[in-house]
């Protein structure tokens with residue numbers, strides 16, 4: 001038995017994504033392939049209102065998706081504010097592999113996805129539309145902690161962040177989300193921003209973030225976690241340090257907000273830490289065994 005991890009993902013719904021990613025990794029041995037296929041699971045899940053299809057819309061009723069994928073050779077692709085496509089992670093991968101760019105947004109990302117042959121899909125489901133119409137009655141925007149695990153709640157938001165380390169130490173990461181429910185039109189969170197929602201560095205580790213993206217973006221959180229690991233911290237200590245930094249910086253402004261970091265280093269050691277209790281993550285080992293664990297938290 002080994003304690004090293006292969007694929008780790010945010011939240012309890014990460015377990016299903018890990019299973020798909022693991023099966024793909026067994027087939028091709030390619031972490032980027034594995035994470036792309038893993039990310040498809042929550043992206044296509046009609047019961048997950050925080051990622052992809054059936055995600056909650058922005059306050060004007062548009063489902064807009066953000067995603068990023070990254071390896072440890074400096075290859076990265078991202079899309080933001082992408083509408084009408086079920087698998088933004090795959091569009092992000094095409095940005096990485098087929099363009100000289102790292103990030104496409106909005107209409108341009110949409111045009112690129114069409115050109116690449118992705119099929120358009122209506123993302124707003126009747127259930128998500130109903131929740132949005134309900135929200136419109138008060139139109140109060142208030143991000144709530146851990147709504148990711150409250151399936152079907154109108155306050156549901158969040159993201160799958162996945163980081164992986166192969167037994168030879170190679171690293172990769174992916175992150176995909178519909179962002180905060182009922183956000184302002186045009187809002188982009190931390191998730192598709194390299195360094196904020198995801199960061200990967202060869203020989204060091206990879207980190208991803210979840211929760212209120214603005215709080216992560218302010219400190220370029222995932223790059224900070226990887227930087228701490230580069231300086232010798234364990235993944236756990238590095239995630240904790242970033243959360244403490246946000247707490248100190250933001251004080252009362254983040255009293256009810258959730259932010260969580262999840263990291264893996266190049267030895268396959270895993271750590272996670274959150275502002276609030278309730279952040280869970282799924283860990284899959286190289287033999288395919290998966291555990292859902294609760295992260296430590298500040299409060």
Ligand code: SD4
Pocket residue numbers: 157158159177178179180181188189190191209210211212213214
């Ligand atoms: C964001 N962090 O857009 C992402 C996803 C989310 O994690 O809704 N929470 O802010």
